[in-house]
Amino acid sequence: MNISTRLYLGYLGLFFSALSLNSLPVSADMNRACRLDGSYGYLYNGTSYMPTGTLSLTETGILSAGNSGNLGGEGILVFQFSNFSGKGPLWLLLREVQSGGVVTPDTNIPCAGVINFVATATVIKTSNPAIVPEGTVLFANSPRSIAYTISGSKNEVVDIISTSPGTVASGVAHKQDKNKSKNGDSNRSEND
Numbered sequence: 001m002n003i004s005t006r007l008y009l010g011y012l013g014l015f016f017s018a019l020s021l022n023s024l025p026v027s028a029d030m031n032r033a034c035r036l037d038g039s040y041g042y043l044y045n046g047t048s049y050m051p052t053g054t055l056s057l058t059e060t061g062i063l064s065a066g067n068s069g070n071l072g073g074e075g076i077l078v079f080q081f082s083n084f085s086g087k088g089p090l091w092l093l094l095r096e097v098q099s100g101g102v103v104t105p106d107t108n109i110p111c112a113g114v115i116n117f118v119a120t121a122t123v124i125k126t127s128n129p130a131i132v133p134e135g136t137v138l139f140a141n142s143p144r145s146i147a148y149t150i151s152g153s154k155n156e157v158v159d160i161i162s163t164s165p166g167t168v169a170s171g172v173a174h175k176q177d178k179n180k181s182k183n184g185d186s187n188r189s190e191n192d
Helices: 003-033
Strands: 038-050 053-065 070-081 090-105 112-126 137-151 157-162 167-175
Touching (some): 038 157, 053 167, 070 112, 090 137
Antiparallel strands (some): 038 053, 038 167, 090 112, 112 137, 137 157, 157 167
16 A cells, blocks of 8 residues: 555544544434433413413423432412402412423424423412402312423523413413523533
8 A cells, every 4th residue: 555545544544533422422412411310490371271260370480300310399479360259350379390301202202292281379469358368278289281392592492381271371481591600601610
């Protein structure tokens, strides 16, 4: 083999080595990044259809997803009834606890899936304590589900849509950065 053939084969080998080494981390990172993992602050709005009538709802809170596909969270939920059981208008501020959550990624759609969980809500403020007093458990261990899609330049945005019967609602969640300081700057070392 002459020197030009050896150089050509050497460059060709280096090219394929570099190509394979550079492509592996990108694939692995994309799969890892498209998982719900960590804490997410969310805002959720919509309408629920109940036997007492339709009611608007707004909720804000934190969801925490673990590596094993489990999920839990806690939020503040506002219900606004136009006429609660024929007794007049009523708004309720509730503490909702989500537990027993299972995250199921969609095998056909990258960065999407469904979350099933149970929710328990307790009244913490009411516009009329004679109708519904504070401390009332409005619902307990109620099955809920949401569909999600992960997006954003760093896969930090999660769009959520209710798939629970009787609820039309959607919202967005943002991954909470553990490395943010109180003033919003990243805590980075000098070598970053």
